[in-house]
Amino acid sequence: MDNIWNTKNDWLALYDIDDLPVVNNYSLNDDGSKSLSDALTTQARIIYEDFKDRDIVISMSGGIDSQQAAYGFANANLPVKYVYFKTSFNSRPEKEQFYVEEFARKYNIPVNIIERNYTSEDVKDLVKKGNYFKDKIATAPLILFNSLYQEYISQNPNSIFVTSTMMFTFSRDKNLCSGGILTDRGTFNEVSKRTSNLKLKIIPFNFYSSHLWEYYEYVHRQELVLQFHKRFQAKNLAYTELGFPLREKLGAFDWFTDSFHEPETKTRIDFANDRSMLSSNKMNFLMHFWGHSHTQALKLYNTMSSHYTNDFVRFNLYSFETDVDKYDL
């Protein structure tokens, strides 16, 4: 069977999009990275070594996932390309551009901003082609960015994208800690689907090699505070270890909102649950592009089968015992 994911020597494989990954080769290496910075930089070097005959393109957004990938390559000073697809709607830009620009300035990298300004008709077209309302795993970013990637690749056939959706979670159940994937089915499938559509054109930064996840295991075993959480998304180490600025929650298509800084769902960083803002897009699409009222849109939305709502993907890469449960009641 083919591995849907592009991973080094198939160390981690997904053979069916509705299934769980299979670990073919993983062990915690004593000589592994002892800091997040080092782990990201090493991960970038591994990817570069394996694909240096291609044009490696780091696909950036304003969020901490893609910026950790960009940090890895920038810190290693590797000759790759950084691209930000700026999607605007009727000339209303995404707010994340600000974070992309500030990151580029701080780490001194040139980011190629490729702008697409969509009209209502363009969006309707994409939605139709992407089977957005019928396909259970279609998400707005998926239909949008896959088309942008494909367009870029058709013009730059030697390019290969590095994308980054961090899905790694530290968990604890009483005295047992574990680390692995714990995410909603929508996010999991989006990552998988992107890779399966363009397998040879996309590298998932955070799990291409096991290096980064080995670091997560190392720090999890090391830090009692990380063990104490019942759930902690390892991506948030970017704030405390790399000093990444706290930032508003970014959703694709922030054009829909007039205020980026509120309500509190925007300014809250939930380190336990990455509350995806993707599901609200379908409602927005129905209202903005098809002219439905909120009530009509909600009715339609509720009839759509979706993988987002309550379905979670759980997969443990490692587990170990802890004594922090003594602090529980």
Next chain:
Amino acid sequence: MSDNFFITKDDWLFLPSANGTPVVNNYPVHGYSTSLSDALIAQAKCIYNDFKDRRIVISLSGGIDSHQVAYAFAKANLPVKYVHFSFTFENRPEKERIFIDEFAKKFNIDVDIIDYNFSKQSFKDFLVQIKYLSNIGYHLLKKSHSDYLKIYPDAMFVQGNQWFDFLRNGNVCYGSLNLDPYYPQSSHIFDPSSLTFQLYSTHLFEYFEYLHRKDKILQFHEKFQPKNLAYTELGFHLREKLGNCDWQTDNFHTPHVRTSIDFAYEMSLRALEKDRRYWFLTEIFNYSNEQTDYLIKKFRTKEKLTYGGISYVNVYSFETEVDRYDL
């Protein structure tokens, strides 16, 4: 001239009355520190120099406010006392304890744990004695400080409460004291044996201004509480939101108000306060659910009369161009 209700160096910040508005008499005073760590250390040194004839006591909880204070004194290697007043209930400890133990280990400080282990009856008596309406944390702190002062009358407690926001309105940024509605009653400002670390001298606010003027991302937020720089500058662990009397909940790790860092609004505590009151009334006073609902409603009505809205006192302001990124 009336007395200053704040303890601040040379009255740089002056509060004329308990419910008054602070006046900025003198700002800025020092040169800017260029890192949070330096600013905290400078602030600690300033306090130490002015109160070194007293027993300086850093009152530690598991939260980032008091940890920033402790960090400053520990980094400056100053001979002060670190104390954690532990309020347990029938031997059920506060969950914050792990954060204190780990902090002490990391920064190599000795923390004196003073344990108050309440029984159901003694806690009930305590609640009756303080005529509990809200802010149990303040009352517990007051009791513990008062008990401590009986043994060490020369103690000067250094508190970590942080009331400062970065704000933006259009193209103007502000650094403002955030006078929360809870502030007059929750604070220890009327206690001459306590001073607020953040307010004592201007070092920390000067650093906040330096950074705010320099960092465009901080300018872009419409509201940001700079206390959260402890995560990104000092590498403090993200942690569950702590409340007092967390023994009343069986679950410290949910719901999301526990695991969310809201860098703009400090809202979580109020949500937790409601649960706490509910537990006190049902478990300690054995009220029925109906009686409890009635009493909580009564509390809320009284609260609305007691507290006003948030007010801000600007320490500085400047123009920015980040508003071009607004829609």
